Amino acid sequence: MNSKTLYFEDVDLGDEIGPVERIITDEQVIEFVKLREIEFESGPSRFTSKEVAISQGLTEAIVPGAMNIALMSQLLTGWAENVCLLKIDVVFRKTVPHNTTLIFNGIVTGKNDDSGNNELECDITMQLQDGVKMVIGNSVISLPNRL
Amino acid sequence: MTTDDGIVYNRSLLGVENITGTFEVTRDMILGFARSTGETYERYIGDTNGKGDISAPPTICNIFVTGLSRPDIELEFGELSFFAGQSIECKLDIKPGDILTGRTKLDNVYSKTGRSGKMVFTVWQTSFMNQNSEIVALVNESFVTRNKNA
Numbered sequence: 522m523n524s525k526t527l528y529f530e531d532v533d534l535g536d537e538i539g540p541v542e543r544i545i546t547d548e549q550v551i552e553f554v555k556l557r558e559i560e561f562e563s564g565p566s567r568f569t570s571k572e573v574a575i576s577q578g579l580t581e582a583i584v585p586g587a588m589n590i591a592l593m594s595q596l597l598t599g600w601a602e603n604v605c606l607l608k609i610d611v612v613f614r615k616t617v618p619h620n621t622t623l624i625f626n627g628i629v630t631g632k633n634d635d636s637g638n639n640e641l642e643c644d645i646t647m648q649l650q651d652g653v654k655m656v657i658g659n660s661v662i663s664l665p666n667r668l
Numbered sequence: 669m670t671t672d673d674g675i676v677y678n679r680s681l682l683g684v685e686n687i688t689g690t691f692e693v694t695r696d697m698i699l700g701f702a703r704s705t706g707e708t709y710e711r712y713i714g715d716t717n718g719k720g721d722i723s724a725p726p727t728i729c730n731i732f733v734t735g736l737s738r739p740d741i742e743l744e745f746g747e748l749s750f751f752a753g754q755s756i757e758c759k760l761d762i763k764p765g766d767i768l769t770g771r772t773k774l775d776n777v778y779s780k781t782g783r784s785g786k787m788v789f790t791v792w793q794t795s796f797m798n799q800n801s802e803i804v805a806l807v808n809e810s811f812v813t814r815n816k817n818a
Contacts, residue, residue: 553705556704587727587730591728591730592705595707595725607758610753610754611755613751
């Protein structure tokens, strides 16, 4: 996370966000799944058990999609403390394993202040160290004007 | 190219909105979400003692989406189903004590054929309204179903 403040005027098309490296542990996934009580109470799942994951045709336990989108959003909200996330849209291209280095990147692809919302469009990715993209997407964020 | 030709499912469910649950957002829930996803901003986790005003990270509605009960669309295809994609529009801050009501509808069912064969996509749209009748978030979820041996 970043404690810097950014303003709409500071940002240009092509500006890069990140990279940010993260490793999601088994414990973090269990804590996340516990928040979703219905799912957690139904017992081990492909998110928390390698055995269940394998029985469903996977090779290992995976990070829930809902957690992946939260992590993708953090790339944006972590860029500066005053970023406001308006919309995020992601495609899960591959299942995301636990305990693996994940690299998050973004790039500013659009800038629009017509609506008065100071909107920035960004492409975002989550990939492995070998460059394989696991989650891709785009988002709209807003930043305040410099007074 | 996408099409829904030949997909067998219960088409009477298309576009029909149902209230699928009411959820209280607790402080513990927000802190748990923030902890599990590694948030460090004070606005999500409070001060060093975990005290102070907090709001929820913008995608927290996802934990309620998972808990929603949805009707079986009676899709006659495939054995494996995966979460394919999702979009979230964040309309308003969500705070501890907010009571959210979720409304879900089946928005679309379509198929695509790729290298691994035919896949059927099911798209659900969910809105969350707070206790002041304000929409706080809109969530679109897409699930893909395919055959096991594709």
